[in-house]
Amino acid sequence: MTRRAQCLAAAALVLAGCSSGDRKPEVEYNCPANALEIEVLQREITRFEADSGIRIKLNPFSGQDKLYAMMAAGKAPDIFYTSSTMRDRLAAEDRILDLRTVSKGDPLPGRLWPHVILNGTSVDGGWYSLGNWEFTCGVYYRKDLFREAGLSPPDSSWTWDDMVSLARKLTRPPGPDGRGGRYGIFIGSHFVEALELMNGADIPREMLLLRIPAESADLYRRYVALMDEGIMPDLLRMQAMGMQPAQLLENGKVAMLVEAVPNQSLIEAMTAPWGVAPLPRFPGKKPAYFRSASGGLSLSASTRDPGAAWKALKWIVTEASTYQPNPVLRDVDFTGGWEKRYPQLLGSGFRQVWDLSLEHNGGDPRFFVRFSSWTSGPILERLQPLLDQVWARKKPVDSLLAAIPAINSEVRREIAVTSATMTMKPEFREKIEQALKEMHDHSAF
Amino acid sequence: MRLNERSQLPLVAGISLRYALTYAVLMLLGALFLIPFLWMLSVSLQDAQGMFALPFRWIPDRPRWENYGAALSAVPFGRYLFNTSVITASVLCLTLFSCTLVAYGFSRLRFPGRDMLFAVCISTMMLPGQVTMIPLYMAYARLGWVDTYLPLIVPSLFGSPFYIFLLRQFFLTIFREYDEAALLDGAGRLRIYWSIVLPLARPAIATVTLFCFIGTWNDFFGPLIYLNSPEKATLTLGLNMLKSQVIGSGSVQWHILMAASVLVMLPNIIVFFLAQKQFIRGIQIGGLRG
Numbered sequence: 216m217t218r219r220a221q222c223l224a225a226a227a228l229v230l231a232g233c234s235s236g237d238r239k240p241e242v243e244y245n246c247p248a249n250a251l252e253i254e255v256l257q258r259e260i261t262r263f264e265a266d267s268g269i270r271i272k273l274n275p276f277s278g279q280d281k282l283y284a285m286m287a288a289g290k291a292p293d294i295f296y297t298s299s300t301m302r303d304r305l306a307a308e309d310r311i312l313d314l315r316t317v318s319k320g321d322p323l324p325g326r327l328w329p330h331v332i333l334n335g336t337s338v339d340g341g342w343y344s345l346g347n348w349e350f351t352c353g354v355y356y357r358k359d360l361f362r363e364a365g366l367s368p369p370d371s372s373w374t375w376d377d378m379v380s381l382a383r384k385l386t387r388p389p390g391p392d393g394r395g396g397r398y399g400i401f402i403g404s405h406f407v408e409a410l411e412l413m414n415g416a417d418i419p420r421e422m423l424l425l426r427i428p429a430e431s432a433d434l435y436r437r438y439v440a441l442m443d444e445g446i447m448p449d450l451l452r453m454q455a456m457g458m459q460p461a462q463l464l465e466n467g468k469v470a471m472l473v474e475a476v477p478n479q480s481l482i483e484a485m486t487a488p489w490g491v492a493p494l495p496r497f498p499g500k501k502p503a504y505f506r507s508a509s510g511g512l513s514l515s516a517s518t519r520d521p522g523a524a525w526k527a528l529k530w531i532v533t534e535a536s537t538y539q540p541n542p543v544l545r546d547v548d549f550t551g552g553w554e555k556r557y558p559q560l561l562g563s564g565f566r567q568v569w570d571l572s573l574e575h576n577g578g579d580p581r582f583f584v585r586f587s588s589w590t591s592g593p594i595l596e597r598l599q600p601l602l603d604q605v606w607a608r609k610k611p612v613d614s615l616l617a618a619i620p621a622i623n624s625e626v627r628r629e630i631a632v633t634s635a636t637m638t639m640k641p642e643f644r645e646k647i648e649q650a651l652k653e654m655h656d657h658s659a660f
Numbered sequence: 661m662r663l664n665e666r667s668q669l670p671l672v673a674g675i676s677l678r679y680a681l682t683y684a685v686l687m688l689l690g691a692l693f694l695i696p697f698l699w700m701l702s703v704s705l706q707d708a709q710g711m712f713a714l715p716f717r718w719i720p721d722r723p724r725w726e727n728y729g730a731a732l733s734a735v736p737f738g739r740y741l742f743n744t745s746v747i748t749a750s751v752l753c754l755t756l757f758s759c760t761l762v763a764y765g766f767s768r769l770r771f772p773g774r775d776m777l778f779a780v781c782i783s784t785m786m787l788p789g790q791v792t793m794i795p796l797y798m799a800y801a802r803l804g805w806v807d808t809y810l811p812l813i814v815p816s817l818f819g820s821p822f823y824i825f826l827l828r829q830f831f832l833t834i835f836r837e838y839d840e841a842a843l844l845d846g847a848g849r850l851r852i853y854w855s856i857v858l859p860l861a862r863p864a865i866a867t868v869t870l871f872c873f874i875g876t877w878n879d880f881f882g883p884l885i886y887l888n889s890p891e892k893a894t895l896t897l898g899l900n901m902l903k904s905q906v907i908g909s910g911s912v913q914w915h916i917l918m919a920a921s922v923l924v925m926l927p928n929i930i931v932f933f934l935a936q937k938q939f940i941r942g943i944q945i946g947g948l949r950g
Contacts, residue, residue: 243888250735250901253890274888276897280793281885287794288801465709484709 240523241270244531245282245292248275252537263530269523286310291515293524294531297344298510302335303421303588305513306343307639312514313341317525323533330576331543334508338421338587339642344511347532349542351572352409352505353476353564354378354495358488360385360397360470369492371571375414375437378471378495382446385470399446400471401453401463404606405581407438409473409505412577414497420578421587423630423650424623425594427616430500435605435612442608450606461485475507476568482557491564493571503577504568509584589633589647593626627651697925704728704919711914724915731920734913735898736891744894747812747883748876754816755823755872756865762819763827764853768839778828785821789881797885807888812879816872823868830864831857866938873931877924895924 248256253275260271274292279301285291297305305311314335318324324332327345335344354369361368364384369377382399389396402410412418416430441447448469461481463469474481476491496502512531518524532541540552550566560566579585586594601618604610634647698718703711705723731737766778800811834857842852858865880896887893893901902917932939 248901249903250898253901257890272888273890275890275901276884276887276893278884280790280881284794284797284885288798288806290801290806486709 239264239268239270240520241272242294242518242520242524242527243272243274243292244527245274245277245295247277247296248273248537255537256535259535263527263534267526267530269527271527286515286517289517291517293515293518294512294528295515296510297513299334299508299584300588300591302343302510302513303337303643306337306339306341307637307643309640310516311343312516312518312521312524313343314345314514314525315342317514317521318342321525321529323529326533326544326546328543328545328573330506330508330578331511334579335511337643338646339640344513345528345532346508346511346543347538347541348507350475350477350507351568352406352473353491353493353568354400354471355464355474355478355481355489355491356471357464357467358490360467368490369495371493371496371567373492373495375410375495375497379441379446382441382471383444386446397467398448398469400441400473401447401460401469402438402441402473403460404450404602406473406505407434408580408582408585409494409577410434410438412503412505412580413494413500415500415503416580418578418580418585420585422585423587423590423647424626425586425598425619427619432612432616435615439605439608439612459484464489476565476572477553477557477560482559485559489563491568493564493568502571502575504572504575505580506572506576506578507581508579509581590626590630593629594622597622597625700918700921703915704731704922706915708913708915711918727915727919728923730913730916731902731923734916734920735901737895737898737920737923739891740893740895740898743809743892744877744896747809747894748873750809750813751816751876752869752872754813755820756868758817758819759823759827759868760858760861760865761853763824763831764857766824767828767831768836768852768857769849781819781821782825783821785825793885800886806886807892808886809892811886812882820872823872826868827861827864830861834860863938863941866935870931870935870939874928877928899924 246256253273256273260273264270277296282291282295291310297311302311306313331346331349332342334346336342356368358368366381366384369381378400385397385399387395387397411428411431411434414430414434416428416434418428418431442449448463460472460474461478461484464472464481465485465487467487473494493502494504512528514521514524514528532538533544540547540549542549550560550569553565554560582595582598583591585591597618598615601610601615605612605615630647630651634644634651699716702716702718702720704727705725706717706720706727707724710717710720762781766774766781796811797806800806803810805811805814838856838860839852842856847855878896879894880900883894883897884900887897890901899917899920902913902920
């Protein structure tokens, strides 16, 4: 070998050595972050990379269409957000990993609240997503308006009837110029579902067909009655005005408001004195407070390095500062962290609302969560227009109950087609067919 | 009372009542369409609470021009402006090149199957974007174009049926005698296209330029699907980054978002005013002949 060839071979070896040493596993994280969060995450990712040797490539442009296109092209990001309406389908199609397989021997599952794992579990028993955020809901109220009316603020023992009675006392008719009026309470229709739970409605997870328990129907009637009585603003009017709930409370247009707890935008928007109480109870019914469970982060089945993807996911949930303090972790003082961030939460009732929701966790009864991901679309496209009419007081609650058999018959047909035509793992198909068979003769359907 | 000679309607200060009424209605409608823009402008100059004030204050007590500074620094605005400009300029050039050429062919050349080809071309307008999204994404992914500007720019080289239709309609209004005279003088088809048809079609070209500019500048879905890296984002993605939060309950700084929206809209407004005269003529003439 000539001297020149030897030099070239040595240079090639050096270059090859350099490139292989720099070959770190790369994990693409598709997250809906804003500019500030990206900046913070990028900084922390650099530190994570130095510690773990794993690169995280941040892809902040997310959306369901984009995700499906990426998957179809075999370019799915390694970590992405899945909602409850898509998770089961993706699991059945073998597009996301069962986190049990990648988390073996890892202490993280032991640090999570048990319901967090349950919420990400599908019908085959696999754990497919790790929730990265949770919230409950409560009744925010204006302390000054209560004081002005000589009323005591609500506590954890208050009932629906107490709430209605307080709302009546706090309602003020508008002046002659049409201004200055106030409603006692406002409950957005998407929070009615949380109150169904409090009224004792039995709402299991992953329902394939529509069922409206008697307690739910009772709650719907009570809800509509609030508008009939004029102590809650008309939902249609509210939608037309495009009012933000926080705006209603801040401006004193309502004295009480059911909203998410914690609610960052409400906390930041409120300048008037406020407090928050747990949802009202119903006599004789066990409390079952709302606890969100709509989605979490999943790992793509096409990820090249599942171990690295899991480590990155774990870091995001437990250490990335944009997600901290994280309510899904048992050993984290979530309420303390939020009180530190927002001192106005101290003495507001926030801690009590939060603790009660953990003690009496009723789960997530929202319509898009209570049904299985195979049927939530077909059910909701038929149910939602009817619900809207009931909330607009154009149809009675009984019309909803009367529509159940027809809706279920159509949904059953659709799901049978899905089961027959969709490519899915056998255990998912078996579960669907078994569930359909069991429900076939059940009187409730 | 003085009357208009033609319409026999009364004249008010020398102006026909009919015209006065027409303008009044148009001004009212114009004001109606302006309200959302004025609202955005007003919120962009208020504090964080301004949007929620009841009743809404259209003119803030103290305009907060600093919101615009905050909007410029909230996202890498300059970078996104550059990215958007590169994409828009490229798409504009390629669209004008391809669409005028195809429209010229459909309007001036005679060849078998021309009208059927034109019908096929127009019928592609009926295809919703959602239908072609996944196959296109797969094709671009295979070409290695994802997370580059190529999927946003290259398709414009193959024309757009709407612009082709608009230009063809306009080209049909240009007298064929010009072409014949040029042919007699020895000009080829491309020379006629370049030296006669294009200069005469300025209003239609201005219209297409305006539509294409606004469409590309404001495009959100294309960049969202094909771009992954934050540094390659466009202005519309940047606006979305001001809105979205990692955690659902996070607050949105609406006044900053509105200031950024005004800044993003500005080029559209400037281009519209620059091309306004030609644009209106282009629309009028382009819609005359079928």
